Amino acid sequence: MTSVPDDVLIVHGGTPLEGEIHVRGAKNLVPKAMVAALLGSGPSRLRNVPDIRDVRVVRGLLQLHGVTVRPGVEPGELVLDPSHVESANVADIDAHAGSSRIPILFCGPLLHRLGHAFIPGLGGCDIGGRPIDFHFDVLRQFGATIEKRDDGQYLEAPQRLRGTKIALPYPSVGATEQVLLTAVLAEGVTELSNAAVEPEIEDLICVLQKMGAIIAMDTDRTIRITGVDSLGGYNHKALPDRLEAASWASAALATGGDVYVRGAQQRSMMTFLNTYRKVGGAFEIDDEGIRFWHPGGPLNAIALETDVHPGFQTDWQQPLVVALTQAAGLSIVHETVYESRLGFTSALNQMGAHIQLYSECLGGTPCRFGQRNFLHSAVVSGPTKLQGADLVIPDLRGGFSYLIAALAAQGTSRVHGIELINRGYENFMAKLADLGANVALPSAG
Numbered sequence: 001m002t003s004v005p006d007d008v009l010i011v012h013g014g015t016p017l018e019g020e021i022h023v024r025g026a027k028n029l030v031p032k033a034m035v036a037a038l039l040g041s042g043p044s045r046l047r048n049v050p051d052i053r054d055v056r057v058v059r060g061l062l063q064l065h066g067v068t069v070r071p072g073v074e075p076g077e078l079v080l081d082p083s084h085v086e087s088a089n090v091a092d093i094d095a096h097a098g099s100s101r102i103p104i105l106f107c108g109p110l111l112h113r114l115g116h117a118f119i120p121g122l123g124g125c126d127i128g129g130r131p132i133d134f135h136f137d138v139l140r141q142f143g144a145t146i147e148k149r150d151d152g153q154y155l156e157a158p159q160r161l162r163g164t165k166i167a168l169p170y171p172s173v174g175a176t177e178q179v180l181l182t183a184v185l186a187e188g189v190t191e192l193s194n195a196a197v198e199p200e201i202e203d204l205i206c207v208l209q210k211m212g213a214i215i216a217m218d219t220d221r222t223i224r225i226t227g228v229d230s231l232g233g234y235n236h237k238a239l240p241d242r243l244e245a246a247s248w249a250s251a252a253l254a255t256g257g258d259v260y261v262r263g264a265q266q267r268s269m270m271t272f273l274n275t276y277r278k279v280g281g282a283f284e285i286d287d288e289g290i291r292f293w294h295p296g297g298p299l300n301a302i303a304l305e306t307d308v309h310p311g312f313q314t315d316w317q318q319p320l321v322v323a324l325t326q327a328a329g330l331s332i333v334h335e336t337v338y339e340s341r342l343g344f345t346s347a348l349n350q351m352g353a354h355i356q357l358y359s360e361c362l363g364g365t366p367c368r369f370g371q372r373n374f375l376h377s378a379v380v381s382g383p384t385k386l387q388g389a390d391l392v393i394p395d396l397r398g399g400f401s402y403l404i405a406a407l408a409a410q411g412t413s414r415v416h417g418i419e420l421i422n423r424g425y426e427n428f429m430a431k432l433a434d435l436g437a438n439v440a441l442p443s444a445g
């Protein structure tokens with residue numbers, strides 16, 4: 001029998017979410033900008049840092065590597081000082097195994113600084129195989145040697161890493177960041193083709209440019225990096241979390257509510273906003289954020305395909321699927337980024353949704369998973385009334401989706417494993433309370 005986590009939230013559904021919440025810096029940028037501080041000769045200042053688990057994990061890892069991390073003058077500011085990296089004692093690094101996906105990005109900076117690196121096993125959401133072959137292939141191209149042992153990967157750079165010509169088999173976000181964080185101090189020019197160009201990557205490039213890096217982005221997914229001999233610190237305000245913002249937008253739609261997301265930015269959410277409008281959601285953009293609401297009447301079924309940027313971001317998919325259970329007709333969802341990101345729908349079906357999974361590519365575009373028997377397409381038929389249920393959170397976005405479903409449902413749900421949500425949603429319990437959600441921890445009665 002699988003064990004059920006004992007961190008439970010009791011959700012009494014049926015109340016529309018209404019009010020205002022604030023999103024701060026992006027989970028998918030902030031930890032990487034923190035790693036970039038390792039490349040500098042002086043301290044860096046990062047602002048708009050959210051208090052989420054992935055930030056705490058990277059903070060711990062950086063401290064283990066000799067980086068001093070302390071709060072700055074303004075709330076959400078971190079000052080990262082890498083002056084003592086060379087004398088750090090990393091004996092306890094095993095304790096960080098399985099914590100997040102970020103440790104793999106320490107490779108380039110540590111190789112430049114120390115000539116060697118040890119990377120413990122990675123964590124992150126269980127939504128597919130999540131191999132790291134691209135990362136090691138590119139590091140080898142820069143001149144690193146890699147040895148896999150039982151406890152993790154040992155890397156060495158006997159000489160200064162050299163710029164190289166790299167073509168990624170797929171525009172992987174992490175592998176693109178790996179190249180950036182390695183190429184900036186490598187000798188000569190690196191040309192990366194088929195790069196990922198997500199807004200968080202552009203923001204990381206802004207961070208690196210502030211440190212003294214020379215990075216040019218072409219329009220065709222090619223990034224050219226001219227290596228420099230040294231980098232300084234940076235002062236940067238992290239871009240807001242477009243993934244968290246979209247989650248609250250989906251929650252507003254699914255519960256028939258009205259939520260102002262302070263900090264949400266149109267530019268990084270254009271594809272989401274187009275889809276939101278097609279489904280029948282309303283939004284209004286101002287200089288400080290975006291108001292999202294359900295305008296009344298039926299929602300529209302849509303065809304949705306996730307993709308790399310500028311396509312529909314995969315991390316937006318799970319929360320929006322809950323809103324699609326309330327749309328009239330058949331919606332089609334084709335998940336092309338992760339092979340196993342639709343498993344969370346079986347719990348929605350237990351709540352009354354009608355979602356059928358398929359291994360064929362049901363969107364317009366055949367993807368990498370079509371011939372491989374992965375259930376990566378869904379047909380959602382709606383609208384269906386949802387009923388409260390006992391739910392066990394499977395992954396970060398799936399977890400938030402279960403919260404949305406429980407809030408939209410009639411009756412009471414018990415959502416187990418809520419601690420996982422803290423990995424990417426700052427203070428979500430307080431935000432739920434601010435929006436009038438009827439939720440309680442069991443100990444609070």
Ligand SMILES: CC(=O)N[C@H]1[C@@H](OP(=O)(O)OP(=O)(O)OC[C@H]2O[C@@H](n3ccc(=O)[nH]c3=O)[C@H](O)[C@@H]2O)O[C@H](CO)[C@@H](O)[C@@H]1O
Nearest residue numbers: 028130131132133134135170172173174175314315337338
């Ligand atoms: C911390 C962080 O920023 N996480 C984000 C990052 O994850 P992450 O950087 O892990 O995602 P990738 O873009 O690398 O993965 C995309 C696809 O490439 C494949 N792949 C990737 C690397 C590799 O070495 N080999 C390989 O085959 C993956 O299995 C996946 O199918 O981008 C994803 C796609 O926007 C987001 O969903 C995650 O929220």
Ligand SMILES: C=C(OP(=O)(O)O)C(=O)O
Nearest residue numbers: 101124125315396397424
């Ligand atoms: C998949 C995600 O994150 P990670 O890469 O950190 O597992 C996510 O944020 O939805």
